[in-house]
Structures are given as structure tokens and as C-alpha cells.
Amino acid sequence: MAQNTPDHMRPLGAQISHMLKARGVDTIFGIPGVHNQEMYRGIEEAGITHVLARHEQGAGFMADGYARATGKPGVTYVITGPGLCNIMTPMGQAYSDSVPMLVLSSCLDETAARKGQLHQMKDQRGAAATVSDWSEEARTAEATYALIDRALDEFDTNRRRPKSIVVPINLLESSAPNHPAKREPVSRYSLGADLVLDVKPMLKEAKRPLFIFGGGAVRASSWVEEVLSKTGAACFTTYAGRGVVPADYPLNFSSNLARPSSADVIAMADLIVAVGTELAEVDLWRRELGNRGELIRVDLDVEVLSDQHNANLKLLMDAGEFMSSLAGDLEGHSHSTKWTAAEVATTRARWRAEIDAERPGILPVTDALKACQPKDTMIYSDMTQIAYAAKEVWDMDRPGHWHHPTGFGTLGYATPAAIGGAVARKGKPTMAIIGDYGFHYTMAELGVAVELGLSLPIILWDNGKLGEIEDSMIGAQIAPNAVIAHNPDFCKLAEAFGANSAAPKTLSQMQDAVKQAFDADGPTLIYVTPDITD
Numbered sequence: 001m002a003q004n005t006p007d008h009m010r011p012l013g014a015q016i017s018h019m020l021k022a023r024g025v026d027t028i029f030g031i032p033g034v035h036n037q038e039m040y041r042g043i044e045e046a047g048i049t050h051v052l053a054r055h056e057q058g059a060g061f062m063a064d065g066y067a068r069a070t071g072k073p074g075v076t077y078v079i080t081g082p083g084l085c086n087i088m089t090p091m092g093q094a095y096s097d098s099v100p101m102l103v104l105s106s107c108l109d110e111t112a113a114r115k116g117q118l119h120q121m122k123d124q125r126g127a128a129a130t131v132s133d134w135s136e137e138a139r140t141a142e143a144t145y146a147l148i149d150r151a152l153d154e155f156d157t158n159r160r161r162p163k164s165i166v167v168p169i170n171l172l173e174s175s176a177p178n179h180p181a182k183r184e185p186v187s188r189y190s191l192g193a194d195l196v197l198d199v200k201p202m203l204k205e206a207k208r209p210l211f212i213f214g215g216g217a218v219r220a221s222s223w224v225e226e227v228l229s230k231t232g233a234a235c236f237t238t239y240a241g242r243g244v245v246p247a248d249y250p251l252n253f254s255s256n257l258a259r260p261s262s263a264d265v266i267a268m269a270d271l272i273v274a275v276g277t278e279l280a281e282v283d284l285w286r287r288e289l290g291n292r293g294e295l296i297r298v299d300l301d302v303e304v305l306s307d308q309h310n311a312n313l314k315l316l317m318d319a320g321e322f323m324s325s326l327a328g329d330l331e332g333h334s335h336s337t338k339w340t341a342a343e344v345a346t347t348r349a350r351w352r353a354e355i356d357a358e359r360p361g362i363l364p365v366t367d368a369l370k371a372c373q374p375k376d377t378m379i380y381s382d383m384t385q386i387a388y389a390a391k392e393v394w395d396m397d398r399p400g401h402w403h404h405p406t407g408f409g410t411l412g413y414a415t416p417a418a419i420g421g422a423v424a425r426k427g428k429p430t431m432a433i434i435g436d437y438g439f440h441y442t443m444a445e446l447g448v449a450v451e452l453g454l455s456l457p458i459i460l461w462d463n464g465k466l467g468e469i470e471d472s473m474i475g476a477q478i479a480p481n482a483v484i485a486h487n488p489d490f491c492k493l494a495e496a497f498g499a500n501s502a503a504p505k506t507l508s509q510m511q512d513a514v515k516q517a518f519d520a521d522g523p524t525l526i527y528v529t530p531d532i533t534d
Contacts, residue, residue, distance in 0.1 A: 012141050013038025013172035014045070016104065019145060019179035020075060021046040023152055027066060027423060029059040030077035035119060036106040038172040039077045051423060051452070054444035056083045058416040060090025061442065064099050065380055065420030068403045069430075073100040073155050074420065080106045080169070081119030084128060089410050092131035094162040096407025097240070098215065100155040101162035102148070103128065107137060109168045128164035135164035141176035153186045159301045192298065192315025196325045199296060199313070200333070202271055207338050208293075209233040210269035212257070213319075214283070215240025216276020216299065218399040220323035225249060227323060230330045232337035234269070234344060236262065238283045239406055241276070243396030250341035256392055257283055259351045263290030272296065274311075276319035278304050282406050298322045352393055359389045361530050364507060366390040369433075369459065372511035374518055377401070377429040378421050382414035384435030385468055386461040412441025415458060419445060422454040429518050430454075436462035436487055443493070449523035450498040457517035458525045460490055494525035503527040507534055 010018075016039060020028070027049045032040045043050050053059035056078050063074025078087050084105045094101040107124045108117055121127065128135035133154070138144035144167055151163040203209050211233050213224065221244045228235060234251040237244055245252050256262055263286065266272065270293035279289055289295070289309055297304070297311035298319060305314040315322060356363050366389060379402045381387035387404060396402055403421070405413040418432035439460055449456050466483040473480045491501035500520055502513035510528060517524035
């Protein structure tokens, strides 16, 4: 335990940074203000890097991108009231996509009896609670330290979702003892561990076993191929689960769950094992999975296991623990099934043709982009048609390397999230894919990438409209309305920030621009339109 001598007394705001550093935090994203400035007193002294965002929404998305790239929590400092409100959209995104984010904000000392204060809102803690796993107000230094440790422990043991800690201004300014020594890590007990033994005979008896891997299975990837090969199982992944299954596995239906006829494939399976996936609307784009055979669910979240899919066997455990245990149980097991590589290839070819017909002209662009990526590129995409198509046809050669705002579905995610990823992955390739309208939401964060000298290609797809919304309106027999906005000259805009820019006319020129961007001494906006030619 640290000694509480006068030499160890500092304002609590400074102590928080020292505690975070001692707990392994090396980067904080945020914006200082008069209310939270005490948090900034200890940042440099603690040896933490601070990334100054241009808007708290950008800070939140950067923390999200950093967390997805590292597996460590993304930490932010924001001010009372509007600062917290501005970061609530990234918090909502992190909540739906299971991203560990710790949001520390200042708050007013008294709101019931005093009105008209700067940044005053009715219930700051309650507001943050609507988009986080939990939100608490710390009223003592000891409570602040305890809440930080609770958040960090839960990131390691539970489903990883954002936490909000709000600290009164006077408390941040008050002298506080040093933080306690790091506690022993929490050990997790898997309630489903014994039940894994029941899965082996079910797989052995199945004629068409099928696995579905979600984002929660990313850390289980080292056992996936072994289990699939031994069981002869076919598989799907969700968008977040891409790369968990080797791209060349012959029975991989890939990330095509959103294809309506995937329900027909799933109906053919006599046993489905869903690992680390909610099987949510944004995974399936239908309410029902389509299964007729038995369903096994493996997840850390009881709420997921108790959903409308009504699994026959529910295992509350980490995906990695399940897959490693299952791989051990299958030692010496070899099982042939009725699935064939030919039927999988034929089905995937049909689905690719459907995507090409739905989004004409996009697949050649995504194919060309894929072909020019350096090994180990991490991609952050936005809510844009080019990303929607790419997520179904772009097989990843490793897990956890394509990040998309899948659940909450916010625009403007890709640019700041990619900045957070690039900060985390110094010297490794990172790329953003964003649409013209989404770029408007967070374009100011381009200045951060310039400021940090990040070699970041930003693929800006400009179809001149909200294309997905226009298509939806037409499909619903609504005359397209409010789907076109005036765009700036994006290349000149990028140059005004001090970034590089390119406007390739052909796919080969685009590939050259992307390759150069990975080696540039700053970000490069690569402007691409549907008029690009072969």
C-alpha cells in the first residue's frame, strides 16, 4: 500500500493520472476545460501521452479505435455538461460493439440548490448511464480510486463495455493521498466449463454441424481452424468476426449472414454452435436465425444467452476458454460431414453476384483496395455503401483487423477511430474508409492526424448523396427527399488542414495513391467516386 505522507498528497485530478499510469494506461484522449483542468495537472508528470481532439465526439471515437487496436481500455478526459453529452454517441457505439472505454468527466458540486451555472445539466451521471455499462459519481478520493479499479477489473472479466466516472470539481481540486497499490487480478469462473464435455458427442453425431463466430471469438482464433477441421463443420462469421476463420478454409460461408438465403443454409445444419455473437438484427438483418437443428450458444453475457433464439444449450464462458477446451476434448477426433467445398463455393459466388447487382460498380473498387494493402493493415470503416459491400466480400487474413460501427451505427466514426488505431499501432499500417456525408461529421479530426504526422490513408467514397437512404426511400415508394447535400472540394479541404490528397481516375492510380499514403509523413485523403474506371 502506498504511504499517505505529505509528499504523496496531490490534487485528486493529478492523482487520477498517476493511478491510470500505474494501471498500464499510456494514452488519454480528450479536451481540457476550466472544469476538468485538474485532471491535466498530472498527465505529463505521470508520463502519459495526451491526444487533443477537436470535439469530444472525436475523442470518444479515437479512444474506441485505440481500444479495438490494442485490447486495452480507451481512456478519455472530458468536461462537465456539453463535454459529456458530446462523447455520449461514441459511448453508445462502444456499448453496442463491446469496446472497453473509460470516460472520466468533471461535474458540478451542487445542482439542486444552485441554477444557472456554467455547463449545468439536470443529471450528468444519469445521462451517461443511458449509453454505458454503468455510470457513477465519485464523492471521495477513495471512491474515485475504487471505481477506476472496478472498471479496469470488469474490462478483464466481463463483457467489455464503456464505464463513466464523474468527479465533482471541488473534489478534483482537493488534496488527496496517493492511489492504492494495484490489487490482485480478479479470477473468472466459467459456469459452462463442465458442459463443454457435452458438446463433443453432439458434434460427433451431427451430419451438418455449423459454427457461427462473432466478434467475441476474436481471441479464440488460434483454436478455430483445429476445431473446424476435426469436426468437418461449416461456418459463418459476423462482420466483427471476420478473420477468426482462415480465409482459405473450404467450408467457410464467410460474413454473409445478412444474405436472406443464409437462413436456408442455416436450416440445413442439424447443429449450430454460436460463439461470441449476439445473433443480433445487425448481424442477421432478420429476427430469426433460421435454424431447425439444435442451437448451442457460448457468450459472456447472460442477457445474450437468454434472448429470443432460445438455445438448447447455453454456456456462460469466454469464447477462448470454450474453443481451447473443445479443441482438447476433440483430441484424436476426426469427423467427415455432408458439407462440401463445392456447395460452399457455389453459394458464396451467388451471394457475391447479388451484392454486385445491389451495389453496381463498388466491388471492383473494394477488390482493388484489398489487393494493395500491406500485410497487417487495420481498417476502420464508416456507415457507407462501399463499406457495406466490402464487409461481405473482403475476407480478412487475421482477426480483429476491420472495425465498423456495427451496432449503434453512427456516422463519422472511421476518421477519428482510425486516428486512435494509428496512435496505438505506431509503425503499422492503418486505413480509414468513409463516405462523403459521414466525413462531414468529424472532418475536423483530420487536423489531429496532421498534428501527429500519422501515415493514414483515408478513402473518401463520394457518391454525391446519402445513397443508402435514397435506395431505402425508393424501396419504400417514398420520393427521395433530403438525400443530397452540398459537398466541398474535399481535396482542397484536406490540403487546407495540411494533409496530402489524391483524386485518382483509375483503379491502378488509386492503388498507387494508397501505397504512397502508407509511406507518407502525414495523412492522405484519397477521393474516390463511382466514376472511377478500370
